[in-house]
Amino acid sequence: MATDGRLFGDGTRRSKGDQARRYNLLAARLIAELIKNSLGPRGLEKMFVDIMGEVTVTKDGATLLRKIDVEHPAAKVIIEASNAVDNEVGDGTTSVVVLAGALVQKAEELLDIGISPSTISEGYLNGLNIALKALNDISKEYDNTDRQVMERLVRTCIQSKVLAYDDKVAGFVVDAVCTIANFSSNSIDTDDIKIEEIEGMLDAQLVTGIVIDKTIDSSAMPRAVENAKIMLINDELESKRTRADAEIRITSPDQIKSYGEAEALMIKSKVRHIIDSGANVIFSRKGINTLAQHLLTGAGIISVRRVKENDLLWLAKATGATISEKLDHEHDDHHEHGHHHHYDHPHDHDDHSCFAQIPKKCVTSAIVPLLTQFLYCEISLLGRR
Structure with missing residues (x-):
């Protein structure tokens, strides 16, 4: 602890009055200068590299501002304003920062000609009230089920970000929102819309259901199933791997054979349990070995292994299914299958995508990767109608 009565260490400087005010205005203006050239369809993308080396390339203002680490209080206020608009509206995050930066710049000019800060603040508040009144005067009310209005909102949002886009993307977004929305109660959960990037796709596609970016385990398995009965498992259909190093001491060839037969018997027992359950499509978070794949193929069952959690x-x-942690008859009461209207593994996506269609349950958009970061804005915008 310092003995000379000082509260702060060496190198600390104190500013007050007009100097402190100028520093605050400068910090706010620098944040606006940072992202203002990302605004609009001709805006530039920014690259951010964090301390872990992870690279983020984006032109979305809120995404960039959430990444950067600032300590200045005035700069934090601008960032919080952008986050507030993002949470409340879903779009306009860059615009609000650019607008705030312009107001700060004009405030500096007014201070230079001798106008007091209180007068500038009061003038800005009066301007806010005038702007809100003008917006209320020109605003119109529409029914929340009006698709044309929703599509115009989405087009406006997209056109402010990209120069060229497929016009049917706006229809995809509206279709996705309308599928999961409850218009009678004015409620919508935008988390029920999943955006999946699939490499090699040349066109956007909307799927009423789930898209899993995985291939089926065997080419001999069926490619499509109508009225599929889904089983979700979190149990291994392969030899168990110990968490620690382990060894098995075998002294004779018969023991090797017995060990292999015991493992095969365990796999066959689990597969028999799947077959007896009546499921014809299974998704597993863990592995499925070749023996299990062969048995499942013979039973006409589709399997997809190592699905993400x-x-x-x-x-x-x-689907309403429960995830089965153990495949044995002792846990039958904990198994509940899900039902799909249609399950498909199309040939035209390089065998890397499974489509599971579920009417009126949830929506997955398989889209062109370029539009990924923008579609979140449009969905959030319609979700706050």
């Missing part, structure tokens, strides 16, 4: 949760939410 989030995708498995999506499937459980969409």
Whole structure:
């Protein structure tokens, strides 16, 4: 602790009065200068590299401002304003920062000619009231089921971000929102819309259901199933791997054979349990070995292994199925299958995507990757109608 009565260490400077005010205005203006050239369809993308080396390339103002680390209070206020608009509206995050930066710049000019800060603040508040009144005067009320209005909103949002886009993308967004929206109660959960990037797709596609970016385990399995009965499992259909190093001491060839037969018997027992359950499509978070794949193929069952945990949760939410942790008869009461209207593994996506269609449950948009970061804005915008 310092003995000379000082509260702060060496190198600390104190500013007050007009100097402190100028520093605050400068910090706010620098944040606006940082992202203002990202605004509009001709805006530039920004690249941000964090301390872990992860690279983020985006022209979305809110995404960039959430990444950067600032300490200045005035700069934080601008960032919080952008986040507030993002949470409340879903779009306009860059615009609000650019507008705030312009107001700060004009405030500096007014201070230079001797106008007091209180007068400038009062003038800005009066201007806000005038702007709000003008917006209320020109605003119109529409029914929340008016598709034309919703599509115009989406087009306006997209056109402010990209120079060229397929006009039917706006229809995809509106279709997705209308599928999951409850118009009678004016409620919508935009988390029920999943955006999936699929490499090699040349066109956007909307699927009423779930898209899993995985291939089926065997080419001999069926490619499509109508009225599929889905089973979600989190149990291994392969040899178990120990968490620690382990070894098995075998002294004779018969023991090797017995060990292999015991493993095969365990796999066959689990597969028999799947077959007896009546499921014809299974998604597993863990592995499925070649023996299990062969047995499932013979029973006409489609299997997809090593599905991501989030995708498995999506499937459980969409189908109403429970995730089976153990494949044995002792846990039969904990198994509940999900039902799909249609399951498909199309040939025209390089064998990397499974489509599971569920009417009126949830929506997955398989889209062109260029539009990914923008579609979140449009969905959020319509979700706050």
